[in-house]
Each structure stands twice: as C-alpha cells, then as structure tokens.
Amino acid sequence: MFAIRICVISLVLAALWAPARAESGDAVALLPLDADARLTIYGQPVASEIARALVQGGVEVVVVGPKMAVPDRAKLIVDGTISASKADVVTLTLRLRNRIDGTTVGPKIEATAQGLPNIDKAASELSAKILPIVKAQLAALNTPVLPEKPPVHVAVVAPDALQAMTLELTAPSSAEPLRAALADAVTPWVARNNYEVKTGGKLALTLEVKRYSVTNGKIPYATARVKVKVVDGGTKLFDRVVVTNSVLGDKDIALDALAKRTAREVLDILRPHLRRVIGAWR
Known part of the structure; x- marks a missing residue:
C-alpha cells in the first residue's frame, strides 16, 4: 500500500x-x-x-x-x-x-x-x-522593520514670573454689583497676560465705575460707564471712559449674574486698547 x-x-x-x-x-x-x-x-x-x-x-x-x-x-x-x-x-x-x-x-x-x-x-x-x-x-x-526612533527630550520651560499690577477699583453704592463683578473678573483676566494683582506694581490699573444701570422687564438689560486709567511707572498710557451698549440678560436672570455679564463686556471693550498701549497684552 x-x-x-x-x-x-x-x-x-x-x-x-x-x-x-x-x-x-x-x-x-x-x-x-x-x-x-x-x-x-x-x-x-x-x-x-x-x-x-x-x-x-x-x-x-x-x-x-x-x-x-x-x-x-x-x-x-x-x-x-x-x-x-x-x-x-x-x-x-x-x-x-x-x-x-x-x-x-x-x-x-x-x-x-x-x-x-x-x-x-x-x-x-x-x-x-x-x-x-x-x-x-x-x-x-x-513585516518591515521600522528604524528605532531616537528618544524625544522635552524641555520643561518654567513660566515667566508674574508681574505685579496695582489695581484700584471704585464705584458708588448704586454700582456696587458691577464693582464686585469686576473685582472677581479682573484677577484671572490679568493673569492670562502674566500679571497678578498686587500692591506696589509698576503697572497700575484704575477702574472707576461711573454709572451702572439695570432696566428690568421680561428680558432685563444693563448699561455701564467705567473710567479706565493705565499708568506705567508714572507714565500715563491710557485714560478714557468705557461705555457699554445694552447688555442683555436672560429671563429671570439674577442681578449678580447680569452684573458679571456686564463686567465681561467692559473688559472685552478694554482689551484692544490695552493691546495697543501694553505690547505683551493679548
């Protein structure tokens, strides 16, 4: 067989x-x-x-x-x-x-x-x-043999030290909600530009709330006028009044929430002016 x-x-x-x-x-x-x-x-x-x-x-x-x-x-x-x-x-x-x-x-x-x-x-x-x-x-x-990739060394760069910025913030009692909202909003806002609110800073920012008005209704809205002054070591860089348009709220919005929305609007209006007078501002 x-x-x-x-x-x-x-x-x-x-x-x-x-x-x-x-x-x-x-x-x-x-x-x-x-x-x-x-x-x-x-x-x-x-x-x-x-x-x-x-x-x-x-x-x-x-x-x-x-x-x-x-x-x-x-x-x-x-x-x-x-x-x-x-x-x-x-x-x-x-x-x-x-x-x-x-x-x-x-x-x-x-x-x-x-x-x-x-x-x-x-x-x-x-x-x-x-x-x-x-x-x-x-x-x-x-199966192709891929060349071994060299190790990648990532350099850890320490962030630049924050520069001190003196902040002065005032408002009449009728505009206290906006003053409080600006106080909360300014600190993180300047931190994004490598500054910290601190006494004795060479750069000084003054925010003086001249008027803050809230009109109630089905959809409330607010308007504000804030005098802004920026001084660098005694040299005045900026001195103007920032005026917002009507800042619309939402139905049944809380007054402090409307004030925070208005504070953000004030800082948004101010940003391009500070970029012009402070080179590193963004």
Whole structure:
C-alpha cells in the first residue's frame, strides 16, 4: 500500500519540481529529508507530502534536489530527518531555516509512527503541523522593520514670573454689583497676560465705575460707564471712559449674574486698547 502511495507522491513531486507559473517572492525551498540507508527511499515521498500540504495552503514551494541550488526567491528552507529506533518507532523531524543567514527559525517539528507501514500517517501529521508555522514565519519576514526612533527630550520651560499690577477699583453704592463683578473678573483676566494683582506694581490699573444701570422687564438689560486709567511707572498710557451698549440678560436672570455679564463686556471693550498701549497684552 505504501509503495503505491510512494508512486503517487513521486508524481506529485515531479509536478512540484516543474517551474512555477508566477514567482511570488515568498517561496519555500523544500529539501529531501536525510535518512539512514534503509530509510532513504522514504525521504522524497515524505518531502512531497509536506510540499502538497504547503501548496494547498497557498504557499509557493520549490522542491530542491541533492545537487540543486536553493533559488533566491525562497525565503525559507525546510529540511529534516527520518530516523527509526530499535523498537521500530519512526520519527520525522523538520526544521525551518532563513535562506539569507541559515539561522533556524520557529520550533522544531516532529511526528512519530509505530513501524514503517504507518510512516504515511506521520507524514500527514507533520504536514499539518508545518503549514501554520511556515505562514507565520513568512509573515514575520515580510513585516518591515521600522528604524528605532531616537528618544524625544522635552524641555520643561518654567513660566515667566508674574508681574505685579496695582489695581484700584471704585464705584458708588448704586454700582456696587458691577464693582464686585469686576473685582472677581479682573484677577484671572490679568493673569492670562502674566500679571497678578498686587500692591506696589509698576503697572497700575484704575477702574472707576461711573454709572451702572439695570432696566428690568421680561428680558432685563444693563448699561455701564467705567473710567479706565493705565499708568506705567508714572507714565500715563491710557485714560478714557468705557461705555457699554445694552447688555442683555436672560429671563429671570439674577442681578449678580447680569452684573458679571456686564463686567465681561467692559473688559472685552478694554482689551484692544490695552493691546495697543501694553505690547505683551493679548
């Protein structure tokens, strides 16, 4: 029975030996398995059984004879041995090697059979084991190796120290809601420009609320007039009255919320003027 199988497999081997129609560049070179003199006859049939499994699995196989050179398009080389123990246990062993440097890749692949009549079963087991390993190794060889990126050193730059700004904020009692809202809004506003409200600053900002009027109704609104003066070390940079348009509230808006909205409007009007007289203001 195995002699008949050898004949059939030899025909398959001859077909595989023929030049491939298209060279994919991912071929596997398959060498006959080494064996003792009495087992030599099984070397090529076992190899062709392995070749059949690889070809059916979509792998291009080049069967290499004893005096043939391994073609350049082969990325892997499959070779192995057939051995038998005194207890008549036949062991088939395969290894994969990189064609470029000859190094062994992947695990050692083995299958055993009790007696030579069962060697075809071991060959089938071996072919089933090798297919996924060959595919994995080909995929690894085709994965591009990206150059290692040099470490990125991020310089931590300490922020500039905040500059002191003296703030004077006044208002009549009728405009107290707007004065309080401006007091809350000015500190974060100047901080965004690298200033902090602090006594003794070279730059002095004076906000004098002249008028703050709220008109109640279904949608309340407010208007304001604020005299603004900016002095830098005794030099007057800005001295004008900022006048808002009607600042609309919302239905049932709280008076302090409307005052905060008006304070933001005053600072928004003031911003472009300070950008003109203070170079670093934004």
